[in-house]
Amino acid sequence: MGSTNGTDVSIPVIDISSPSLNVAKDILEAASTYGFVFVKNHEVGIPPEDIQGMFDLSRTFFSSPTEVKAECSINSSKAGKNRGWLSMHTETLDPAHQKRGDFKEAFNIGEFLNGKANQPLPAPLALEEPRIARFADQCHDLCNKVLRLFGAALEIPASEGGASWFSQRHDRAKGPSGSVLRLLYYPSVPAPPDKTDIRAGAHSDYGSVTLLFQLPSQPGLEILTPSNTWAPVPVNPTSLPTPPILVNIGDLLSYWTNGLLKSTVHRVIFPQPEEGEQSEDRYSIAYFCHPLDEARLVSVPSRAVKEFRSAEGEGQKIKVGYGGGVGEADEIMTAKDHLNRRLAATYGLKEEKPEAS
Ligand SMILES: O=C(O)CCC(=O)C(=O)O
Ligand SMILES: [Fe+2]
Numbered sequence: 001m002g003s004t005n006g007t008d009v010s011i012p013v014i015d016i017s018s019p020s021l022n023v024a025k026d027i028l029e030a031a032s033t034y035g036f037v038f039v040k041n042h043e044v045g046i047p048p049e050d051i052q053g054m055f056d057l058s059r060t061f062f063s064s065p066t067e068v069k070a071e072c073s074i075n076s077s078k079a080g081k082n083r084g085w086l087s088m089h090t091e092t093l094d095p096a097h098q099k100r101g102d103f104k105e106a107f108n109i110g111e112f113l114n115g116k117a118n119q120p121l122p123a124p125l126a127l128e129e130p131r132i133a134r135f136a137d138q139c140h141d142l143c144n145k146v147l148r149l150f151g152a153a154l155e156i157p158a159s160e161g162g163a164s165w166f167s168q169r170h171d172r173a174k175g176p177s178g179s180v181l182r183l184l185y186y187p188s189v190p191a192p193p194d195k196t197d198i199r200a201g202a203h204s205d206y207g208s209v210t211l212l213f214q215l216p217s218q219p220g221l222e223i224l225t226p227s228n229t230w231a232p233v234p235v236n237p238t239s240l241p242t243p244p245i246l247v248n249i250g251d252l253l254s255y256w257t258n259g260l261l262k263s264t265v266h267r268v269i270f271p272q273p274e275e276g277e278q279s280e281d282r283y284s285i286a287y288f289c290h291p292l293d294e295a296r297l298v299s300v301p302s303r304a305v306k307e308f309r310s311a312e313g314e315g316q317k318i319k320v321g322y323g324g325g326v327g328e329a330d331e332i333m334t335a336k337d338h339l340n341r342r343l344a345a346t347y348g349l350k351e352e353k354p355e356a357s
Helices: 021-033 048-062 066-070 129-153 162-168 251-256 303-312 335-346
Strands: 036-039 084-086 105-109 180-186 200-203 209-213 221-224 230-232 245-249 266-268 282-289
Touching: 021 036, 021 129, 048 129, 048 180, 048 209, 048 282, 129 162, 129 180, 129 209, 129 245, 129 282, 251 335
Parallel strands: none
Antiparallel strands: 036 245, 084 105, 105 180, 180 282, 200 266, 209 245, 209 282, 221 230, 221 266
């Protein structure tokens, strides 16, 4: 899939601090072209010191002894589904093309209830629970701002919920969701032996929107462009001292919009250090924003979505994201069914039967 080292793409950088219809149309355009967009985080947004604090915490956690991390392994019965620590190679994001699992560790933190994580946390993270809860809240609020802009740009009729159509379905006061805050660590390793080895295999994200935080001098993220070539995503495409936050569209927003918004395939490659130079570790943080578990994946009531669907060919299967993300126009799932399906594929688990309702 895709040739390596494609041409650079210029992912738009958008200022959403004063939302307007123009801003909404700009972000929609980026989301339906690349599926990726940077939002400015300079002077407004998530305070840089809070982001830095999370990266410091992540470093402390991943450098802890294995026993400390393993206490809350994703495979342990107490961690809860899709939560806890993933050791190297536990997740295989592109099982069709990888011989070995991803060269990364991760820690997944699900939703908080009244500032408390709904899962056991290992000591280094438990000590900072309020900080993590605040950061997850800041991420969720930013996602809701972005979702409102999509609602506005799609001109959803007021009688159907208007610009709040998506954000209503992400209102955490109304019930649980699969949202996950994930710390990621890609250790530097000697040149991997197999050409299918990769830091994070090609995939699309499963939720509605993802926020991604990266650090200067730790590149590696690539997206599959509309011309089917891999293009690097810069860590900070601006000269602003505070890097913008990368937002990407996940499969659910693609479902909801019949593919108008693109759930773009991406991956993380090993760095290519100069001769004799040591490759760098990479730390990143992702917030996977998911709708309420019970949200139904029907088309949004929007003329633009309907017109897009007709232009693509009514009755055709909708191609959404990557691997397992193909839906039928008349197949209605809930967000929870969809998440279970995707998790079954990447962890090699058996698909959980939908609960009887
Ligand atoms: O670490 C990164 O830059 C990307 C991670 C990612 O795409 C994911 O975990 O879904
Ligand atoms: Fe991803």
